Amino acid sequence: MSDLNNNIKLAEQYLQRFRDNITTHYINGAWTSASGVDSFDNLTPIDNSPIGKIAAGRVEDIDAACDAAEAAFTGWRNTSGAERKKILIRFADLIEKRAEEIALVESVDCGQAIRFMRQAAVRGAANFRFFADKAPEAANGLSLYQAEHTNFTVRTPIGPVGIITPWNTPFMLSTWKIAPALAAGCTVVHKPAELSPLTASILAEVSEEAGIPPGVWNMVNGFGETAGKRLTEHPAIKAVALVGESRTGSMIMKQGADTLKRMHLELGGKNPVIVFDDADFERALDAVVFMIYSLNGQRCTSSSRLIIQSGIRERFMQALVERVKNLRVGHPLDPDTEVGPLIHSSHKEKVLSYMDIAREDGADITVGGGKYAGDNVDAAGNYVQPTLFTNADNAMRIAREEIFGPVLTAITFTTEEEAIQLANDSEYGLAAYIWTGDHGTAMRMAHKVETGMLWINSENNRNLPSPFGGIKMSGIGRDGGDYSFDFYMETKNICMAHGTHKVPQLGKNH
Secondary structure (H helix, E strand, C coil), X not given: CHHHHHHHHHHHHHHHHHXXXXXCCEEXXXXXXXXCCCEEEEECCCCCCEEEEEECCCHHHHHHHHHHHHHHHHHHHCCCHHHHHHHHHHHHXXXXXXXXHHHHHHHHHHCCCHHHHCCHHHHHHHHHHHHHHHXXXXXXXXXXXXXXXXXXXXXXXXXXXXXXXXXCCHHHHHHHHHHHHHHHXXXXXXECCCCCCHHHHHHHHHHHHHCCCCCCEEECCCCHHHXXXXXXXXXXCCEEXXXXXXXXXXXXXXXHHHHCCEEEEECCCCCEEEECCCCCHHHHHHHHHHHHHHHHHCCCCCCCEEEEEHHHHHHXXXXXXXXXXXXXXXXXXXXXXXXXXCXXXXXXXXXXXXXXXHHXXXXXXEECCCECCCCCCCCCCCCECCEEEECCCCCCHHHHCCCCCXXXXXXXXXXXXXXXXXXXXXXXXXXEEEECCCHHHHHHHXXXXXXCEEEECCCCCCCCCCCECCEECCEECCECHHHHHHHHEEEEEEEEECCCCCCCCCCXXX
8 A cells, every 4th residue: 555645645736726715727938817707626537536627718718829839830740750759759858757647647637547648748759759759750752753744743731720639538639649740840739538637737837848849739628519619610721630439539520621621530339350260369368358358448449349269258258358347446546446437527427338238238247347446445436347238249239339447248159150240340440459469360351340550469559650449339540650641741743854755735836
């Protein structure tokens, strides 16, 4: 408990400023006044107590931020890639200096276990370093030679962009979106999720200290139906990048339609992990447990459908049941905690509602199935037992709908063809995972499983240059490496004649 108590004490020191002051907006290089603003309580999922008040952004606040981003765009666009690189590397250095603060604040704000949040600053800094290194080459294009013409392409930043980030891992996902936008030469208006907004303020502070010019980075807190809606409709915003629910993505596309905004939507998933009889048993077991129960199951790429082959099923399920029973639920600041509280009481109730749905559909609740109420947690917190549904089929709601909690649905298959059918029978297509010892099986599955990303004999291994994104209702567009620049930049083709081709003649005397 000494480590827990020490973490609580340190977290309280970092949180005190949020408790003492309303967290406002960062617009055009300055923090807005809290005088007379509407605000809302920011609750920690640990016990649902308030840890401060957050300014509720109005249409006027979004307008001011968008106007600032528009005014600053030309200057930032014309800043050399080499200079942008220096600023973004300085940004990464400053993130690392505040790594402990970021981890503790985020853990309290969103309920994620500190064992995972300690990597948040490291990953965020890595995002900025990666795209900083690419900033000098962001405008590069292709050279396309013809006999009498040479075509070449150049890229230019699209303009001010709106970035809307989620509540589950807000710090890392904010850096994943904002870093390439800045490296490309775009200016940014960031609206963080209202349920976990605190590290967005830290990021805005870091942007100022790193030397990002006023107006290049703007952050407005608030609700989706007001601040978010206006951001997606504002004519100055040329593109919107969202991480969120599929339903939210659909609304944002409608809201941005009148101004023909470019959209990048990373949305929901009901991702399958397919385990064949010949899989490496222990590695597959580790991966199955990790990819649904880490981050409280609140991960877009979580493998929430286990599709297990019949020959290995009995042995694998027996081992899986023991692992799920042994998961350590607790205070998120306890280093031993593996599963913490869910983000909000309403989300907790949503996840718990699937326990009744499972029973109604005829599945078995083999582990968990209710609230977690151990002596090591506050009864007022949003704790749910890690849960395992068995004897399910793919027609059940627990196999089709995104629960977004520490809940795994197990389905049995016999043949490879059946596994493919089960995997693809979903409105989602974000991620999939295959575990097999046969390379032929792996390659066939790789080509036939409908998904934006597929890992073979691996959990969600992160590779920054690789494309990240989904298909179907899981989204539109790709993050990562040059794929990010394709979104945040316009490509222009330039055709240069060699002076040797024949130009057609019309209207000339014959």
